[in-house]
Amino acid sequence: MDLDIDGVRIARDRADLALRPGERLLAGGTFLYSEPVPAGVTALVDLLGLGWEPWVLPGSAGVVAGPEVAGPGAGRPEVAGPASTGLEVAATCTIATLRDRAAAAAGQYPGLRLVAPCVSAFQLSFKVAHTATVGGNVCLALPAGPMTALLATLDATAEIWTPDGGTRAEPVADLITGPGSTTLAGGEVLRALRVPRAGLEARTASRKLGLTALGRSAVLVTGAAPATVDTARIVVTASVPRPLVMHVPAGDHGALDDALDRVTDWYDDPHGAPDWRAAMTRRLTHEVLEELS
Numbered sequence: 001m002d003l004d005i006d007g008v009r010i011a012r013d014r015a016d017l018a019l020r021p022g023e024r025l026l027a028g029g030t031f032l033y034s035e036p037v038p039a040g041v042t043a044l045v046d047l048l049g050l051g052w053e054p055w056v057l058p059g060s061a062g063v064v065a066g067p068e069v070a071g072p073g074a075g076r077p078e079v080a081g082p083a084s085t086g087l088e089v090a091a092t093c094t095i096a097t098l099r100d101r102a103a104a105a106a107g108q109y110p111g112l113r114l115v116a117p118c119v120s121a122f123q124l125s126f127k128v129a130h131t132a133t134v135g136g137n138v139c140l141a142l143p144a145g146p147m148t149a150l151l152a153t154l155d156a157t158a159e160i161w162t163p164d165g166g167t168r169a170e171p172v173a174d175l176i177t178g179p180g181s182t183t184l185a186g187g188e189v190l191r192a193l194r195v196p197r198a199g200l201e202a203r204t205a206s207r208k209l210g211l212t213a214l215g216r217s218a219v220l221v222t223g224a225a226p227a228t229v230d231t232a233r234i235v236v237t238a239s240v241p242r243p244l245v246m247h248v249p250a251g252d253h254g255a256l257d258d259a260l261d262r263v264t265d266w267y268d269d270p271h272g273a274p275d276w277r278a279a280m281t282r283r284l285t286h287e288v289l290e291e292l293s
């Protein structure tokens with residue numbers, strides 16, 4: 001964005017999120033500032049002023065100091081312990097904060113081991129990783145959105161603030177409807193992402209492929225096998241326009257093939273041809289199923 005706008009409002013409380021004509025929400029700005037001013041946008045409303053706690057494990061038995069983190073809530077003590085209701089990640093949590101907090105808690109919650117490969121799928125610089133937000137990535141709804149992949153795999157739910165002062169919840173996997181398209185209505189704000197306890201306790205596996213070693217993902221396959229269920233939840237992103245979620249019985253490669261046979265809209269962009277993406281997705285999903293079985 002060339003910043004040819006009339007101004008930026010810093011949101012301090014929920015009432016400040018009532019958007020006026022021409023206003024658009026701003027999180028880290030790593031995408032918004034990289035594009036021309038979107039048509040009709042004359043001002044931005046900065047979500048970071050709300051100071052949302054980036055990472056909360058409720059029902060905790062204790063409080064321990066986590067690694068140094070950046071972004072909203074930085075410097076506050078990290079809550080750790082047996083999460084009874086799961087993990088809440090604020091939409092404004094930066095990618096670096098998510099990565100660092102998850103690394104500190106992954107010994108206790110194996111599902112969080114999936115955070116590192118998903119963050120790596122971004123190929124972000126230090127500066128962008130400390131600025132881009134989890135919610136910004138989900139709301140952007142790019143097919144290769146690794147935070148969408150992560151959260152959809154751990155069966156996370158999005159908490160959405162509606163303009164009338166209400167709240168609605170929706171599975172992250174359903175929030176994305178296509179490239180750059182979500183179910184978010186005008187004036188709705190993604191407040192938080194909630195990972196259920198089953199997701200935190202799941203075993204996970206992932207595979208990523210791109211045309212170049214450091215390039216944008218062409219295929220990202222992420223999977224989770226909850227401890228109490230003999231079925232793997234396998235999510236495909238980057239090679240399809242919106243997250244593809246498949247529930248496959250452990251070891252049932254035939255069922256996985258059947259599910260993939262029904263996919264007809266393989267994504268087509270400069271990061272990979274559809275037929276190649278289809279073939280590579282099949283190979284990588286079988287590897288993930290094998291690892292989780």
Ligand SMILES: Cc1cc2nc3c(=O)[nH]c(=O)nc-3n(C[C@H](O)[C@H](O)[C@H](O)COP(=O)(O)OP(=O)(O)OC[C@H]3O[C@@H](n4cnc5c(N)ncnc54)[C@H](O)[C@@H]3O)c2cc1C
Nearest residue numbers: 025027028029030031032091132133136137139142145190
């Ligand atoms: C080097 C680099 C590599 C990148 N790689 C990838 C990649 O691999 N995959 C990928 O998907 N993206 C990638 N991006 C794009 C983008 O920067 C990231 O998706 C980032 O996470 C967006 O977050 P942000 O906080 O900067 O969003 P912003 O740029 O602030 O906002 C993005 C959009 O989301 C909306 N928005 C933000 N937060 C909310 C909210 N809480 N509620 C409602 N709407 C909201 C904004 O209005 C805007 O339309 C990359 C960017 C860079 C610079």
